[in-house]
Amino acid sequence: MKRPRFQAHIVFKLTTLGLFLLVAAATVLPFSSAGAAAKGKLTLAWHAGFASRWLDPQEHDGTATPDNFFTAIHDALIKNQGTQLYDHLALAEHFAVAADAKSATFTLRKGVKFHNGDPVTPQDVKFSYENYRGAKADVFKKKTERVDIVDDRTIKFVFKEPFLDFAILFGTANVAGPGWVVPEKYYKQVGGDAFKQKPIGAGPFKLVRQEPGVKVEMEAFDAYYRPVSVKQLVMVSVPEAATRVAMLERGEADIVYNVPGELINKVGKLPGVTLAPVLSGSFFIEFPGFQDPKNPFHDKRVREAVSLAVDRRGMNQAETAGMGKPTGNWINNDVQYAIEWPEFPRNVEKAKQLLKEAGYPNGFDVDWVTPLPTFYSRGERLIAQLREVGIRGRLQTMERGIFLQRLQGGIKEFPGTQIILHGVRIAGSWSFWYEGYFKCGGFSSRDRICVKDLDGKFDQYERSINPAERKKLAEEIQRGILENYYLVPVFRHAFVNAIGPRVALQKWQDIFPTITTGYAYPWEDIKVKDQ
Amino acid sequence: MSQFIIRRVLYSVVTLFILSGTIFLIVRLTGDPVALMTEASARPEDLERIRHQWGLDRSWPVQYVTFMQNALQGELGKSFNYRLPVSELYFQRLPNSLTLGLAATLISLLIGIPAGIISAVKVNSAWDNVAKGIALLGLSIPGFWLGLVLILIFSVWLRWLPTSGSGDWRHVVMPALALGWYFAASMLRLTRSSMLEVLGSEYIKLARLKGLPDFVVVAMHAFKNALIPVFTLAGVNMVVMVNAAVIIEVIFAWPGIGRLLYEGIFQRDFPLVQGVVVMAGFMIVGINLVVDVLYAFIDPRIRLTR
Numbered sequence: 001m002k003r004p005r006f007q008a009h010i011v012f013k014l015t016t017l018g019l020f021l022l023v024a025a026a027t028v029l030p031f032s033s034a035g036a037a038a039k040g041k042l043t044l045a046w047h048a049g050f051a052s053r054w055l056d057p058q059e060h061d062g063t064a065t066p067d068n069f070f071t072a073i074h075d076a077l078i079k080n081q082g083t084q085l086y087d088h089l090a091l092a093e094h095f096a097v098a099a100d101a102k103s104a105t106f107t108l109r110k111g112v113k114f115h116n117g118d119p120v121t122p123q124d125v126k127f128s129y130e131n132y133r134g135a136k137a138d139v140f141k142k143k144t145e146r147v148d149i150v151d152d153r154t155i156k157f158v159f160k161e162p163f164l165d166f167a168i169l170f171g172t173a174n175v176a177g178p179g180w181v182v183p184e185k186y187y188k189q190v191g192g193d194a195f196k197q198k199p200i201g202a203g204p205f206k207l208v209r210q211e212p213g214v215k216v217e218m219e220a221f222d223a224y225y226r227p228v229s230v231k232q233l234v235m236v237s238v239p240e241a242a243t244r245v246a247m248l249e250r251g252e253a254d255i256v257y258n259v260p261g262e263l264i265n266k267v268g269k270l271p272g273v274t275l276a277p278v279l280s281g282s283f284f285i286e287f288p289g290f291q292d293p294k295n296p297f298h299d300k301r302v303r304e305a306v307s308l309a310v311d312r313r314g315m316n317q318a319e320t321a322g323m324g325k326p327t328g329n330w331i332n333n334d335v336q337y338a339i340e341w342p343e344f345p346r347n348v349e350k351a352k353q354l355l356k357e358a359g360y361p362n363g364f365d366v367d368w369v370t371p372l373p374t375f376y377s378r379g380e381r382l383i384a385q386l387r388e389v390g391i392r393g394r395l396q397t398m399e400r401g402i403f404l405q406r407l408q409g410g411i412k413e414f415p416g417t418q419i420i421l422h423g424v425r426i427a428g429s430w431s432f433w434y435e436g437y438f439k440c441g442g443f444s445s446r447d448r449i450c451v452k453d454l455d456g457k458f459d460q461y462e463r464s465i466n467p468a469e470r471k472k473l474a475e476e477i478q479r480g481i482l483e484n485y486y487l488v489p490v491f492r493h494a495f496v497n498a499i500g501p502r503v504a505l506q507k508w509q510d511i512f513p514t515i516t517t518g519y520a521y522p523w524e525d526i527k528v529k530d531q
Numbered sequence: 532m533s534q535f536i537i538r539r540v541l542y543s544v545v546t547l548f549i550l551s552g553t554i555f556l557i558v559r560l561t562g563d564p565v566a567l568m569t570e571a572s573a574r575p576e577d578l579e580r581i582r583h584q585w586g587l588d589r590s591w592p593v594q595y596v597t598f599m600q601n602a603l604q605g606e607l608g609k610s611f612n613y614r615l616p617v618s619e620l621y622f623q624r625l626p627n628s629l630t631l632g633l634a635a636t637l638i639s640l641l642i643g644i645p646a647g648i649i650s651a652v653k654v655n656s657a658w659d660n661v662a663k664g665i666a667l668l669g670l671s672i673p674g675f676w677l678g679l680v681l682i683l684i685f686s687v688w689l690r691w692l693p694t695s696g697s698g699d700w701r702h703v704v705m706p707a708l709a710l711g712w713y714f715a716a717s718m719l720r721l722t723r724s725s726m727l728e729v730l731g732s733e734y735i736k737l738a739r740l741k742g743l744p745d746f747v748v749v750a751m752h753a754f755k756n757a758l759i760p761v762f763t764l765a766g767v768n769m770v771v772m773v774n775a776a777v778i779i780e781v782i783f784a785w786p787g788i789g790r791l792l793y794e795g796i797f798q799r800d801f802p803l804v805q806g807v808v809v810m811a812g813f814m815i816v817g818i819n820l821v822v823d824v825l826y827a828f829i830d831p832r833i834r835l836t837r
Contacts, residue, residue, distance in 0.1 A: 049612070049794035049797065052612065052614050053611075061569055062569060062573060139574075193609075193614040196613075211786060212620060212623070213613060214784075215696075236784065237784065238784040239781050239790075240679075240781055242679050242682070242782075243694055243784060246683070246686055246695075250686055250693075399561070401563065401564070401799050405562040405566055408566060443569075443573045443575075443578075
């Protein structure tokens with residue numbers, strides 16, 4: 001009997017194959033099993049109370065706030081991420097809007113799952129869209145003819161008419177939520193209210209425990225399609241800013257939101273702490289009722305004088321330690337079709353001259369200057385700056401709810417000569433700004449502004465299905481507002497956050513990487529050093 | 532006695548009825564909650580949908596009747612923001628508030644009573660001046676300031692205690708101290724004045740004339756009688772601490788009823804604010820009712836005079 005010979009080449013081949021498989025597994029495993037690689041704990045100190053409704057995309061209130069929670073627990077077909085305003089591929093691996101804008105087709109990634117293990121299906125997408133009852137739900141309902149499930153990964157939205165804004169509305173998390181997918185079976189089984197207490201999503205983190213209004217504890221989701229870095233993600237509501245800073249100092253929190261102006265310098269000096277001044281809302285001046293010929297602001301020269309009197313840089317320095325940005329356009333430049341505009345100059349002498357030419361050599365009295373609550377100090381600064389050119393105003397402080405209610409009440413709530421210092425942030429498209437804050441009948445503007453020719457152009461914009469024409473109209477309208485000083489831009493507020501020493505980063509933009517939201521994300525990418 | 536109890540119960544019911552109506556009106560005078568539940572570019576359709584969803588499109592009398600009907604069945608409505616029954620939220624937070632209230636009461640008693648006694652016994656002495664100084668500081672130092680100073684010293688500098696939140700006993704120390712400090716001052720003042728009154732009474736003079744040692748006179752005779760109003764105040768204080776420690780609970784992110792009320796007010800959560808205030812009122816009225824009945828039981832003159 002012949003003894004088997006030692007065959008070196010076979011051993012070599014087997015060893016090579018084994019090594020190859022090992023390397024391949026090491027490369028693939030972190031992506032196929034995200035949670036297994038996740039380590040460490042990250043704690044976020046949130047700056048207000050938690051509302052459970054923020055955990056349910058189906059009732060998205062259209063504000064930026066739910067972003068913070070959606071991006072952890074849920075996922076959308078497409079979403080805003082990084083510098084992509086709305087078209088970052090998330091649960092969808094591909095999407096296309098038809099050339100005539102009368103349909104949009106999405107293809108789901110292979111193997112995406114909800115936290116309960118159920119696959120994300122086109123039926124879930126269809127349910128999430130059709131059941132959606134949050135902000136702008138009426139727009140989607142009015143424009144959609146039907147939703148077709150093409151195959152087990154493909155879904156098609158068919159519209160009654162060209163729906164040019166579909167993708168931007170669908171994919172911008174802080175505008176609307178029908179693109180964020182919830183599990184149909186579970187949602188129907190527990191109902192909307194119970195879902196808000198124990199939401200199941202397809203996002204990078206699954207909910208472990210929620211104390212309503214106090215704390216949300218989450219854990220990395222093993223089956224997420226991207227690697228998740230930290231194992232535990234805890235969001236704690238800490239309304240008092242000084243307490244949040246103390247938590248950061250003591251290592252109890254890794255990220256804190258909303259460091260107020262008076263604490264910015266202190267926090268900036270803490271060892272290992274990085275400030276993250278995210279450019280946020282735009283502050284601008286409105287002249288309610290300027291259309292009345294008796295109103296001093298009816299004269300364009302007076303409105304221009306106001307603009308010349310405003311010390312934008314001084315305001316920015318005093319209010320946000322210089323971390324905001326004086327702006328030329330009242331619409332943020334991170335939305336579709338927003339135009340860039342040079343910063344308006346400050347020239348007190350010219351402002352006085354313009355007032356003199358307009359028939360106000362000694363200035364005039366403004367009944368009230370009302371700033372957005374609670375930014376009262378900005379109102380005081382504005383009053384002081386206007387006084388330099390002879391415009392004398394008094395500060396009117398209002399509680400936020402009252403202020404919003406009075407805005408909705410229209411011109412009758414702002415009789416006489418008044419100035420409003422607004423502050424707002426709206427994502428998505430320039431048109432949402434116009435519609436809310438300028439258009440006659442808008443949510444905030446009501447009947448206070450009403451410039452017919454611009455509203456006419458806006459109607460034309462809304463009707464148009466030609467992107468080039470829409471862009472042109474958008475730019476014309478914005479120029480019209482700025483050249484006539486209908487609204488006077490002041491500066492962009494900085495939403496200042498702070499990042500603790502345990503968080504791995506090269507620069508603060510690694511944690512707050514986007515211009516489309518003020519919050520930290522993508523949560524799955526954030527790492528802690530000692531993991 | 533039964534007539535007295537019936538009368539007191541009726542007074543309590545009327546009080547609660549007035550309270551419910553008042554808070555119902557007040558929250559509605561503060562503005563439109565829907566404005567805070569939507570985004571800046573919302574359309575009128577969005578606003579109407581939300582108003583309808585929460586029944587805010589109905590008239591105020593209809594809303595009030597619905598609120599009262601539900602309240603009589605133990606339902607205080609559903610929170611706009613948490614989408615949970617208000618009663619459930621209230622009872623979720625109640626244990627935390629009771630813990631904080633008890634700890635703060637204990638601190639206020641431990642500081643207030645001994646200091647009040649020493650101050651009364653050593654009246655017009657240096658001890659008395661120190662105690663009066665403590666009372667003055669207690670009543671004049673704002674709770675939020677004291678809270679932040681405590682966080683700075685014990686959490687940030689010394690690193691002995693956690694800054695905020697709830698969990699083990701260490702989380703309770705600072706909020707209880709910050710909350711109890713104010714009430715300790717009022718307790719000190721009441722103990723002092725009560726002790727001075729008792730120490731000036733005839734039977735104390737007699738005890739002294741009999742040659743009893745000072746310690747026995749103070750501890751055995753004066754102390755017990757002087758404490759009756761002090762403990763009555765402590766009971767009422769505790770109800771206030773449980774239901775209205777808003778600022779301290781916010782500073783320390785303590786998940787209690789005060790913070791729940793703060794969140795409700797801040798977010799215009801009508802059902803939540805109404806519910807918390809009615810529950811707090813129910814507790815205060817209930818405790819007062821029990822105290823009244825007990826007083827009448829102990830002292831028959833009370834039931835005749837009221």
